[in-house]
Amino acid sequence: METEDVTVREQLFHDRVRENIICVLLFICLYILSHFILTHFKKNAEFVADDIEDATVNKIALWLCTFTLSVAVCAVLLLPISILSNEVLLTFPHSYYMQWLNGSLIRGLWNLVFLFSNLSLVFLMPFAYFFTESEGFAGSKKGIMARVYETAVMLLLLSLLVLGIVWVASAILHHNTARESLYDLWEYYLPHLYSGFSLFGVLLLLLCTPFGLSRMFSVTGSLLVKPRLLENLEETMNCTVFEEASLSRKLKSNTCWISANTEAINNEFLSVKSKRIALELRKKASPWQRNLGYPVAMLLLLALTAVSVLMVCFHVLELLFDESAMPRGMEDPHLGLASFSMFGSLGAAVQVVIILYLMVSSVVGFYSSPLFTGLLPRAQDTTLTQIIGNCVSLLILSSALPVFSRTLGITRFDLLGDFGRYNWLGSFHIVFLYNMLFAGLTSACLINTVTWALQRELIRAFGLHKLPLTVSRSTIPLKLLLANGLSKIH
Numbered sequence: 245m246e247t248e249d250v251t252v253r254e255q256l257f258h259d260r261v262r263e264n265i266i267c268v269l270l271f272i273c274l275y276i277l278s279h280f281i282l283t284h285f286k287k288n289a290e291f292v293a294d295d296i297e298d299a300t301v302n303k304i305a306l307w308l309c310t311f312t313l314s315v316a317v318c319a320v321l322l323l324p325i326s327i328l329s330n331e332v333l334l335t336f337p338h339s340y341y342m343q344w345l346n347g348s349l350i351r352g353l354w355n356l357v358f359l360f361s362n363l364s365l366v367f368l369m370p371f372a373y374f375f376t377e378s379e380g381f382a383g384s385k386k387g388i389m390a391r392v393y394e395t396a397v398m399l400l401l402l403s404l405l406v407l408g409i410v411w412v413a414s415a416i417l418h419h420n421t422a423r424e425s426l427y428d429l430w431e432y433y434l435p436h437l438y439s440g441f442s443l444f445g446v447l448l449l450l451l452c453t454p455f456g457l458s459r460m461f462s463v464t465g466s467l468l469v470k471p472r473l474l475e476n477l478e479e480t481m482n483c484t485v486f487e488e489a490s491l492s493r494k495l496k497s498n499t500c501w502i503s504a505n506t507e508a509i510n511n512e513f514l515s516v517k518s519k520r521i522a523l524e525l526r527k528k529a530s531p532w533q534r535n536l537g538y539p540v541a542m543l544l545l546l547a548l549t550a551v552s553v554l555m556v557c558f559h560v561l562e563l564l565f566d567e568s569a570m571p572r573g574m575e576d577p578h579l580g581l582a583s584f585s586m587f588g589s590l591g592a593a594v595q596v597v598i599i600l601y602l603m604v605s606s607v608v609g610f611y612s613s614p615l616f617t618g619l620l621p622r623a624q625d626t627t628l629t630q631i632i633g634n635c636v637s638l639l640i641l642s643s644a645l646p647v648f649s650r651t652l653g654i655t656r657f658d659l660l661g662d663f664g665r666y667n668w669l670g671s672f673h674i675v676f677l678y679n680m681l682f683a684g685l686t687s688a689c690l691i692n693t694v695t696w697a698l699q700r701e702l703i704r705a706f707g708l709h710k711l712p713l714t715v716s717r718s719t720i721p722l723k724l725l726l727a728n729g730l731s732k733i734h
Contacts, residue, residue: 282310319639323599323646334589358662365643374394560676571651572669577658584657646659
């Protein structure tokens with residue numbers, strides 16, 4: 245009996261060591277990836293400054309940003325890893341090489357992501373910002389430690405302010421549950437704070453994702469070679485080259501430099517040059533890329549968006565007739581027992597693709613919105629303050645993605661650990677209204693984007709974009725489009 249107990253303890257010890265090793269290896273890979281991403285966007289002048297102290301402070305802040313970004317990427321991968329792990333265990337239930345993939349590993353990964361995401365959001369990112377802005381207290385000896393002391397004091401004051409706001413809000417909303425002890429601070433007020441962060445992230449996803457789904461068409465179109473109906477590419481290329489040469493001669497002439505239209509001519513020259521580069525790329529592209537790549541990509545985006553809306557609509561009906569459709573938390577995922585999709589492995593793969601697609605769309609919508617356009621990173625020209633802002637924003641979006649996906653019914657995989665303990669998840673009215681808003685906003689954005697994009701491409705294809713600006717595009721009848729196109733064909 246004692247030997248069996250020792251064997252069980254050894255097995256538990258080896259399992260825990262194996263899970264820790266897997267989590268550490270995964271985090272190291274994500275940290276390296278995040279480091280390369282931030283290195284590509286950071287402004288190198290801030291890290292090679294003449295002041296060694298400033299350069300060191302910036303490097304420390306960049307390390308914290310890299311840690312935060314790696315946690316954000318891991319949060320995005322939580323649901324895909326969990327869903328795919330369940331399907332792998334269903335496919336190979338008795339495989340010796342798949343024993344490491346179990347519910348304990350997945351649950352531990354969810355708990356670590358929850359812990360590190362809140363640690364980064366509440367402590368690391370504010371510390372990085374205050375650390376870069378600090379100079380030490382007046383009259384104290386300058387140095388890195390002086391900055392650390394000032395940053396610690398600022399963090400303490402900020403923590404007291406936030407906890408005071410949470411305490412007042414809890415006292416107003418729940419008169420009988422307002423408490424004062426430190427134990428209740430950990431068990432009561434901090435979960436309320438985390439729940440507020442999650443609710444903010446989910447609301448941000450609700451606003452950004454429908455807008456991003458509509459913007460995905462234009463963003464993808466800018467990366468691909470668009471087919472042009474009834475266009476002579478060689479003739480357009482020759483005209484653009486001639487126009488660029490003419491503007492170049494004007495800029496080089498002596499009279500141009502004293503002209504008042506120099507700036508306008510320079511802007512026109514840059515526009516024509518970018519147009520020539522785009523035409524050269526189209527000319528170099530193969531016929532398959534010019535005529536097939538763009539339509540296939542647009543149809544794929546349209547299919548993914550339509551499937552997402554249909555899944556949400558189906559989930560709305562489930563909420564009305566099935567209580568199990570409500571998002572909830574669970575302690576043990578019970579992997580390998582049943583698929584989380586009624587269509588089996590194929591449905592699970594579609595769920596993973598939809599989840600990742602919604603995350604990409606939310607990021608596109610976030611950076612396309614007028615409020616956050618200034619945060620858009622630029623290669624080798626992004627300040628450290630902008631990097632901190634981007635890391636915080638991506639962490640908020642990514643940490644809310646599991647709750648967002650489960651609330652919309654994209655997957656039936658219930659939330660693990662502390663992700664399922666948010667207070668507002670049990671409210672039927674909030675979940676139902678959230679699903680209805682998402683379906684309505686996405687449908688409206690999609691219809692608006694498709695109709696305007698179709699009209700714009702028809703106008704450009706038939707050459708009607710060269711009409712005077714006084715002619716409204718909405719007043720151009722369809723007969724004129726067809727007649728102009730047929731005349732070009734003849």
